[in-house]
Amino acid sequence: MRVSGVAVMGGGRNGRGTLVRTLALVFLATLLWLQFHVASLTSRSGSPPSGNESLLMLVPQELHRFLKDRRNSTAGSNSTAGIFGNLTISELRRQIEKANLEQRVFNEEAFGPLASDAPVIVIQVHARLTYLRHLIVSLAQAKGIEQTLLIFSHDVWDPDINFLVQSVDFCRVMQIFYPYSIQTHPHTFPGEDPNDCPRNIKRESALVKKCINAEHPDLYGHYREAKFTQTKHHWWWKANRVFDQLTVTKNHVGMVLFLEEDHYVAEDFLHVLRLMERTCKHSCERCNILSLGTYLKTYSYYADNKKAEVTPWISSKHNMGMAFNRITWNKLRDCASKFCSYDDYNWDWSLQHIAQGCIPPSQGSGGLSHIQSGLIAMVMKAPRIFHIGECGVHHKKNNCESTSVIEKVQNVLKTAKKHLFPSQLTLTNAAVAKKTKLRKGNGGWGDIRDHQLCLNITLNPELRLP
Structure with missing residues (x-):
């Protein structure tokens, strides 16, 4: 009986052990099945995120609205541009004239009057909506942006772009429209007149043909x-407009920062701009242009986050994210005749020309006293403004909507985040030759009509073209 009892008790323990092992096997099998099932779902519907998807992951959710197509935007925006989608040329000109006369500042009731020394940011806009969206997203994330005035300067009246710009609600916003554009003058100067000379015709043939500008090749x-x-x-028109013609900037004495639609800003760009402005007053009185961008491919925020270089302004290096005040503008405007007659269709090369041959060198501290250039730049070694455009006037690609560059810039800034917002700047003087050879222009600006229009923009704010 004892043996039998022992046998019965041993059989009970073995039964419970088998049950536990069975349950454990079932649990493991279920876990493995769930893992396989989730992996299967991921492989079918959760493939690695595309460039656009990963880009959106770097943008705060509340700013996705700026990246949406207009047709997906919520109704009730303060934009009225939608009804102007199919304007005649005369109607288009009237709308542009009306907007320029009105000089409306959006969001002024929310942010109050503009301080006289607050940064004014002027953005030259053509028609690249995708890039403009991302510029706006970057501006929205910048610290201190609510203190600024954004002026969008357009050479195309586009309902979708107008809608996007007028949707900006994080600071004061104004739109100005270049009134002598190809869009408003498609078949007459400054657009392409049917009787204009073809680009590559020889001057002798042009004179025989008697095309309009035969006597003025570049x-x-x-x-x-x-x-x-x-x-x-x-x-040139927007600079004249902002400094000398707008009511809101009539008494402005601060910095005016020039951007383009395919730029992207770091969150501390305004903080750094203010630091540069203060450093100019105390340590570099000769510096009259600030440059927050660079075309270098590599840079170190760890080593260079607070470093700035003093150097003669060079158009091909320092034209991105540049800022200057009214004092510098007055010097530029005084050289209008040389700017407007210089045979180069690039505004920055034209500024280079007058810096070397018209604007007298500034006196004061800051090194480079031997340089006879009228424009001395303070340039950030670690950029706060980036160029994200892969297509433009000179460059065309099969896919101009690529967001790979934007994603790269955002990842750079994400990595550099702990090195932003320096408390002070350290200045160094660039090693430069004592004399810089005056450059030969790139051409494209030989037509006397262009010279006259450019000069008239300066001398006659109320200029009207037929």
Whole structure:
């Protein structure tokens, strides 16, 4: 009986052990099945995120609205541009004239009057909506943006772009419209007149043909192309407009920062701009242009986050994210005749020309006293403004909507985040030659009509073209 009892008790323990092992096996099998099932779902519907999807992951959710197509935007925006989608040329001109006369500042009731020394940010806009969206997203994330005025300067009236700009609600916003554009003058100067000389016609043939501008090819023997001349006209017009013609900036004494639609800003760009402005007053009185961008491919925020270099302003290096005040503008405007007659269709090369041959060198501290250039730049070694455009006037690709560059910039800034917002700047002087050779222009600006229009923009704010 004892043996039997022992046998019965042993059989009970074995039964419970088998049950536990069975349950454990079932649990493991279930766990493995769940893991396999989830992996299967992921492989079918959760493939690695595309460039656009990963880009959206780097943008705060509340700012996704700026990246949406207009048709997906919520109704009730303060934009009225939608009803102007199919304007005639005369109607388009009237709308542009009306907007320019009105000088409306959006969101002024929310943010109050603009302080006289607050940064004014002027953005030259053509028609690249995708890039503009991301610029706006970057501006929205910048610290201190609510203190600024954003002025969007357009050479195309586009309902979708107007809608996007007028949806900006994080600071004061104004739109100005270049009134002498190809869009408003498609078949007459400053656009392409049917009787204009073809670009590559020889001067002798042009004189025989008696095309309008036969006597005025550029220094390389080519005739004007409106798509190239427009950018220089637009840049000069907006600068005149902002400094000398707008009521809101009439008494402005602070910095005016010039951006383009395919730029992208770091969250501390305004903080750094203020630091640069203060450093100029105390340590570099000769510095009259601030540059927050760079075209270098590599840079170190760890080593260079607070470093700035003092150097003569060079158009090909320091034209991105540049800022100056009214004092510098007055010097530029005084050289209008040289700017407007220089045979180069690039506004920045034209500024280089007058910096070397018209603007007298500034006196004061800051090194480089031997440099005879009228424009001395303070340039951030670690950029706060980036160029994200892969397509533009000079460059075309099969896919101009690529967001790979934008994603790269955002990842750079994410990595550099702990090195932003320096408390002070350290200045160094660039090693430069004592004399810089005056540059020969790139041409494209030989037509006397362009010279006259450019100069008239300066002298006659109320200029009207037929």
